[in-house]
Amino acid sequence: MAFEPNIVGFLCNWCSYAGADLAGVSRIQYPTNLRVIRVMCSGRVEPAVVLSILAEGADGVMITGCHIGDCHYIDGNLHAKRKYELTRRLVEKTGLKTGRLRLEWVSAAEGQRFADLVNDFTEQIRELGPSPLSGTTPDLGLLLKVRAAKAAAEGFRLRALVGKEEKTVTDGNVYGEEVTQEEWDKVMTESVETEYSRHRIHIALTEAPGSVKELSEKLGMGSQAVLEHIVALRQLGWVDVQEIRGTSPVYVTMEVPQ
């Protein structure tokens, strides 16, 4: 049987959902692969939710909002863009193809455009093939990576950074200094790397306690980097030393109270 992608779409209520309705009213035909979730604003779609759906095996996730300038909530779509960018960065980290993600603007009048997008995106996903996380035998290694990405997206640091991004890049930082998008992107790149790696380690340790060397091999991460993250994770109280095996300490995750 031909591959029929499972695609989940988050559509903002005011423009994109209306655009999809228009495609309907206009009887514009498009592939049946999209399943729509209505949200009030595209800016409401959290990277963590998208990653969670990807982890469950969605072949593609599409987010659509009002065109820039048309947002019913003034600038929710700008935030959607920032959030989408974080999701994309995290997906890139995991090795899952970023082509499985898409952010687009569709107005209430663009029924045809909506249909074209569904067509195009479905085609794109068809070419990428089924998600390695779909079906009855998902790629477990990749799954752990996506879970780490999801955990990173749920964490304080990345969320706070994305929350501040729009204002900082347009109005400058709290000292009134200008911060360019490039400077900001650098900070984001570093932070995504750090957070993702830490959650990778944290998840690995939840699976089984291990030493720096074991972790380094298991995760394909430099041992120096692993050690630095372990130090940070210990400070956060997320991991601790379980025992000393030979000369190397073996780390274990700590349960953190909610």
Next chain:
Amino acid sequence: MVIRLSSDVDQRQVEFISLMLQKSVGGMHAEVCDQCGKCSSACPVSKEIEGFNPRQLIARVALGKIDELLADEAIWTCTTCLKCRERCPEEISPYDVILVLRNLAYRAGLNYPGVYDDFINGILERGFISEPQEVRARGGGRLSREALGLPGVNGPKDMAVFRGIVEKIIEAGKGN
């Protein structure tokens, strides 16, 4: 091709004529023309001959460019089919304006196409512009007036009297 002004035209006469024209054309509301182009797009001449455009002609009248128009050969190009008057969404008639312009150009002693002399000569010689001709029937044949049961065409009874009258008309037209 612009008809040249005759050498001895008095500029003041042209100005006087311009005023006359503005007054006479004023009744036709040239100034309220919307310049929509419906006249020119319906005009069979505009389509074929570049430089003839009833809309622009009205625009020039509205801007008071009469002397320029009097000297323009374009005013002699109109076939007087009246479509412009018919189509105009207002009460403007480029056709009537053109007739006035032609008359004034003649009064001003400006040149006019030679064909008008042929017309006049025809009238002076025969009493009409040209001999009656046979008409083409839908089936392809030609029909004469007789065949159609129409009476024959006769010239003026007394050619000399007729000529005298016509010459008087021509003189009056010159405005002297």
Next chain:
Amino acid sequence: MSEEPRIGVFVCHCGINIGGYVDVPKIVEYSMTLPDVVYAEPNLYTCSSDGLQKIKEAIEKHNLNRVVVASCTPRTHEPLFQGACEEAGLNKYLFEMANIRDQCSWVHMHEPEKATQKAKDLVRMAVAKARLLTPGDEPEIDIHPTGLVIGGGVSGMTAALSLMNQGFKVHLVEKADKLGGALNELGTLFPTNVKAGELLRPLIKGVEESPDIVVHLNSALKEVKGFLGNFEAEIESKEGSERFEVGTVIVATGADYLDPVGLFGYGEVHGVVTQLELEQKMKEGSLGDVKSVVMVQCAGSRIEERPYCSRICCTEAMKNASLLKEEDPDRDIYILYRDLQTYGIEYTEMEWDAKRKGVKLVKYDKARPPVVTRGERGPMVKVWASLLNEELTIEPDLVVLSAPLVPNPDNKTLSQQLKVPLNSDGFFMEAHVKLRPLDFATDGIFVCGTAHSPKEVAESISQAKGAASRAGIPMAKGRVRAAAITAVVDEDRCCGCGICIELCPYNAITKDEMGIARVTSVVCKGCGVCGASCPERAITMRHFTNEQLEAQGLAALGRVVD
């Protein structure tokens, strides 16, 4: 939620719109297999009064506490079905829709099997969400029966008088030292050529004499807090600041004329003035011996920098040209235009009137605009008359530029204070271009007159009355119900970082004395941007929770989580 969900699913045939392409009985059968679904039925038209009756009966008979309708789009039909739920005593937020028409039967007409499969998925998603729904409550807000009108021009005064006549108190704030606004500068007004002062006088008198209208001259808005029904405004003047409570706000701050420096010789060539300056000269009788005038339309509008048309200038030019001709029929008057914007019955008539009086119209092309330079005895205008295909040179006594209306420079501050948007031109942007021309997206704030876009006096007056009607509605009711789809903060998790406050487009979040974020739910519009950004995930979006979205997403992938 202590009660176990008992879900009823209603699948609509929509005549043949759904039933013709999707196997409705199969969907009904399938629905019954989904967790917590205790009842399912097909309807020919679920939205008919018969269909609604069936929902109500089923709620009662099967003791349903959740309802899912699989039919068309919630954008048009959700309120209808929610109404039926409410009539049967079920909270309307315990209702969910699956759009199997617009997103399924209509767009997959040639693939009935796949369409049926997708419809099943959509119903499964809706049920997954329905299981997690919680009742919502719509708080009632008391509305303070006082209006705030910002701007004391013709629009602001008209709005204030109407509010007063509707029985409300009004605060009218004007930044200048007198009422009247832009009309104070104008001479006569089209289409009736009434003197601006004659129009203003009764308005000013009415406003000043009304005991219910408090006029604040030389004043500016300093701050507005609160929300529909309960705004607290602070205004500032030389005498100090003053605070008062109002229920609604009308923005009527008007617009300015562009100062066309550098355009068409203005400020460089003697004898080049604006239409406004011409009006003043005519008003003062100081025009002098002007025998010829060239008016240039679109002097600063309909260009890349300022793309919009200023709407009033063509008719204004026609009016002034006619008046100049009436004064002295021998005057030569040219109007150089791009497209005449005289429209409707009265304004087209003004164009005819000017033309009949002998005003000459010359169309120019945007690409070859007129050039105004210093001539031998005054300004010299060279214009490519595109309809004649030739260049005209005119040496008038006076060149009059029809400069456009531009946004009031205060708009930016005001838009930030009120948290209402401006469009790309800098004018205030209404909630919906077609059907909500006087409302802002923010409840309780309205706009009228040239603050919104260039418009003539007559239209500003009708708009001002319209804005007064819109503002009067909640005040007449006294109490209104707010939406239930709002953000809610988990106080234990909030760390007080303030990101949500920065992101909220409606000023709906504030910090309390403990530094914890508080959502003023009646102001919240439920976009959810705050919740999606909260670093501590302390904000839940009611009716669109992460759990609900994830459950829908999982259901879309065929996973049903018990």
Next chain:
Amino acid sequence: MSKPVLVIGGGVAGIQAALDLADRGLKVHLVEKSPSIGGVMAQLDKTFPTMDCSICILAPKMIECSRHPNITIHTLSQVTGVSGGPGDFKVKVIKEPRSVDESKCTGCGICSEKCPAKVKDEWQEGLTERKAIYIIFPQAVPLIACIDRDNCLYFQKGICQICSKVCPAGAIDYEQKAEEIDLDVSSIIVATGFQEYDPSELGEYGYGRFEDVITAKEFERLVCASGPTGGHLNRPSDGKIAHRVAFVQCVGSRSHKKGYPYCSSVCCMYATKEAVLIKEHEPASDVTIFYMDLKVFGQGFQEFVDRAQSHWGVKYVRGRPGEIRRNPVTKDLTIWYENTETGEVAEKEVDLAVLCTTMISRPENKELADVLGLELDEWGFFESLDPLMNPIETNRPGIYICGCCHGPRDIPESVAEASGTAACAAETARRYGQ
């Protein structure tokens, strides 16, 4: 408790006025001549310049009217008598028989399906047929069938009665009589709208002789997904898809000789919208708008035209075509025009020509004006008390006007004015209340 307000006309202006008043707690009687509220806006496909689907944004308001506890909708009704003054008008309304019991009909449509009598569908601008018992359009409010007695076999010949036999609700009532309703209201809002100019008298454009010369309103139905062709641009003569389309502006407007001298205010923009719709259907289409002055005076209009030109490639030619001719074999049309900006006189062959006809007043305004004691202007539109200072008031205190019944205007202006009249009515209700 204040007396109710009467709103005459159930188009977008009447609907807005009614909702504004009802929302503030006043009772409203909304009187509509046709079987459904909605007016012309319900017939439009999209609205400029945002391209919002017209019925999609209007239908929720129509539904709101029908569900509003303060609004009573009287369809098929006309005002025939008014006496009294502000605060206390006595109004007579005649309600024509629908021949269907409103309380029983569910709008299922089975009657129309089975009815054998076919009639030109006015709502679809005559581009298709309806039955003698019919629901005027799918989103009609109220969604109730109606018998067109002039075309019903039972009423004309005493035979048939099929509808009565098939109606599952037993709602058919052939015996229904016209009903006279007396209303006691504090003020009256007139929002009776406009109608489209019939361009048949402009022989040079061939409307009425050439099937593919259509009016803009007919085009709205042709391009609408809920129209007779399902939104496909099948031209009426032979069903061929129209790829080359010309729009002719100022048909019946800006003319003292034939038609009306005023500019109809909205045609340039609706033509632009319709042109863009064609391009949205098929970007390779060749679409030309022949105009005189591009009226771009509203918010976002210039930008919309710019976009139509630069993004969609809609062509604008300044010039009012002189004639439209037809090739009898191919049915293709030839537009004779002058590009007045170049002086070039040329011909253009198209598949479809759309005449952008002017808005004109409704002929029944005359009678209504007599009933209401209002003045009409030269063109049959209701006259304002003062076009500058009192644009929505009339010569009779307590009676207000909004929307296109007092001249051409676009939707937002009609809606804003409707709210304005609601304010006037609310003021009147208060002044004379209690």
